Structures are given as C-alpha cells and as structure tokens.
Amino acid sequence: MSVRYGLLGLLAQGLRHGYELHSAFVALAGGKDQWDVKPPQIYSTLARLQEGGLVAEVGVEQEGGPEKRILTITPAGRAELDAWFKTPVVGEHLRDELFVKLMLSLADGAPGGQTAREVIHVQREALYRDLHRVTARRQAADPRGELGQILLLDKMAMHLEADLRWLEMVEARLEEVQRQPRPQPEPRLRGRPKKQ
Amino acid sequence: MAIVITENLTKVYGEGETAVTALDHVNVAVQAGEFVAVMGPSGCGKSTLLHLVGGLDLPTAGRVVLDGNDLAALSDDRLTVLRRREIGFIFQFFNLIPILTAAENASLPLLLDGAKPGEARAHAQKWLERLGLGDRLGSRPDQLSGGQQQRVAIARALVTEPALVLADEPTGNVDTRAGEEIAGLLRQAVTDWKQTVLMVTHDPRIAAYADRIVFLKDGRVVEQAQLSEQQPANG
DSSP states (O other), rough: OOOHHHHHHHHHHHHOOHHHHHHHHHHHTTTTTTOOOOOHHHHHHHHHHHHTTTTEEEEEEEESSSOEEEEEEEEHHEEEEEEHHHHHOOOTTTOOOHHHHHHHHHHHHHHHGHHHHHHHHHHHHHHHHHHHHHHHHHSSOTTTHHHHHHHHHHHHHHHHHEEEEEEEHHHHHHHHHHSOOOOOOOOOOOOOOOOO | EEEEEEEEEEESOOOOGEEEEEEEEEEEEEEETTTEEHHHHHHSHHHHHHHHHHHHHHEEEEEETTTEEEGGGGGGGHHHHHHHHHHHEEEOOOOOOOSSSHHHHHHHHHTTTTOOHHHHHHHHHHHHTTTOOOOOOOOOGGGGGGGHHHHHHHHHHHOOOOOOEEEEEEETTHHHHHHHHHHHHHHHHEEEEEOOEEOSSSSSHTTTTTEEEEEEEEEEEEEOOOSSOOOOOOO
C-alpha cells in the first residue's frame, strides 16, 4: 500500500524521524480529512521497512524531548522506490464491495428489488454528501497556491460523479437484472483431466 | 421558516385517456436560507414544479404557498407584483434582452416595478460587481460569453433581493467550467448573501452545491438527500 512508498519517498527527500514523517505523509496525501493515517501505522510500517532492509537506523537524537531515532533510506529502498515509480498503480476498480452488496440485496427476494433500492438510496445520499464536502473544499482552495490539493479534489469529485451516474444506471435496470439468473460458480472439475 | 410550501401539488395535462400527470401530490418545503436542488430523469416533472412554484402555470389540484401567500388566491395583478418582487428567475437560455446592456438587463425588474432609473442602475451595478462583471456593465449579451450572460441573468434575478430564486437548469447551456462557476455563485448567494434557491438540474456535480436534493420520478417525490451538516437557521 502507498503508506509504505509514501514513507520511502519522504525518506528519499531527506526526512528523518517518525514524527516528522507522519505529519509530512498526512500533508502529502491531502490532509487529515482526506486520509487520517495514525502514528502507530507509520511506526509499524517503518519497522517493516527496516526489517526488509529498505530503511536503516543511523542514530538517536535527543534534544530535551523524547529521543528520536534517525532513519535513512538504503540503496535497496531507493531501488524499490524507483521500481514503484515505473509501475502502474493497481486500483480497486475491479473489486467492488458495493457491487457485491447490490447483488446480494437483489437475491434476498424482496419484491421490486426493494432491498436493493434501499442500498442504492443509502449509497446515493452518502455519495452526494461526500461530493458536497469535496465541492465546498474545492471552492475554498486557492488556485495560486494549492493546485495539488485542487487536482486531488477534482479527482475525487470525478470519481464520486461516476459512482452516482452508475447507481442511476443500475437503478433504472434493477428489475431486469433481478429477472436474470444469478451468477453461478464455475463447475468444479473432478478427477484427473482427460488425456488428449 | 418555510419560504415556499407545496401541498399535494398536482398538474395534469390534457383530459380523459390522453391525460398526462406531470406532478402527483407533491409536498415540498424550502426553508429560508436553504439551497435545494430538484433532480430526476427528463419528464419527471421537475420543470413543471418550478413553473408552478413561480406562478408561471396553475396547478390542477393542491396549492403553492409562497412567503405566506396562497398563489391561487391572488388576483392576476397581485400575482404579477409578487412574481416581480419576491421571485427571481434564472433560465437555461438566459432570456436576456439582446439590445440592452448588462446593466440595463440587470436593472429591468426594478424599473418594471417603478424604481427611479438611477437607483435601479446603482443596484444592478452592485450585483454585477458582486458577480464579477464590474467591467462589463456596458456590454450587450452578444458581446459576452455564455457563462457571463448567465451571470447577468443571476444579477437580474438577485437585484430585487427576492424571497426565492428559481433556477431551471441554469448550467444546461454553458461549458463545464462556467457551469461550476454559476453553481458556485448560487451557493454564494445562499451562504453569503442570505438568499433562498430552488434549482432544477440533472447534473450530479451541480446538484452537489445544494444543501438538499429532492428526487422526482413520474411526478412524485421518491427520495431526498440532506447534503449539508447544518440545517438552515429557523426564522
């Protein structure tokens, strides 16, 4: 997941402490409202990176406060980061919880797809609330200094809009889908494959 | 406080076997300081609802109460005055008068209502400036972009500081970017300038600017979604 690569990237930029990395990651990902990564997740990810030899501890610093472990990215870490830059991000587009929920709600047999309609209603309201929030933040953002933020908000708005349009399409065809047979598992082959 | 309430609002076009029910017992209330979007597939009755609320058409049954006035109980003259003072209309195709400048178009509702020309112009100028058109006061519609023309139309709708602004697909005839600007200005009209807006749209991105969405289908309210955290203040 990208906490791992986000941290590697920040370490490559010269950041050195867990505390510093946490706040920098939250800012990088678009702020706390966007992705509220908790410090324990940062520390455990750093520990795993260290175990994997991608990050190394090079000392301990203490200036009055609690001691800070100073971290650095290793050559193996840099290689991993470079490989990540060259690989496409694999989205969740093909694994969709809402789709699974809709299919199951259709199968519960309520007349007129009532359960599925409720699923759609609940989801639509939530999506519109998110879109309302994103729109308000997009309007408040200053294009002269927060373009990165704005691009992230635009991406979110576009995805939310696509989800809303898809829900509309599903709703229009709900009864048609319900009339069709449910997807069946592929038959399991028994015994040894036949010789050609 | 509700600015507008519809009670069992029903509109049937035609008679007998060819009768088409455009609105079927619709109950909707818009509170003061609220921004409400009406959505639904084409032919769901959303424009009919807006026309009835604006007193542009008469219901078959049920009624519209606007700012305490039952529209059906008003004489034609009083309805005309109410429409002019209490309702601001924004249309998809702007409906500006081509031979008039931006300032003249925006001051029209005040002039029709008997305001002194100087006063009307000053108000129109104030609203055009708020809407970012301070440098286009003397431009005619054909010298303005679609988005700018719609902003003149918004100024014309707001110039009387009406009780209710009705917007029928206000972004339907401009590009995406201008559409977002227009929706943003309607949002600002509610948040900063304390107006109340009822808007018909089929665009989810535009509807998301509202505080609440009412979904119509086959002339009935089938769903509502509350988008903003805060309920509008009472009173």
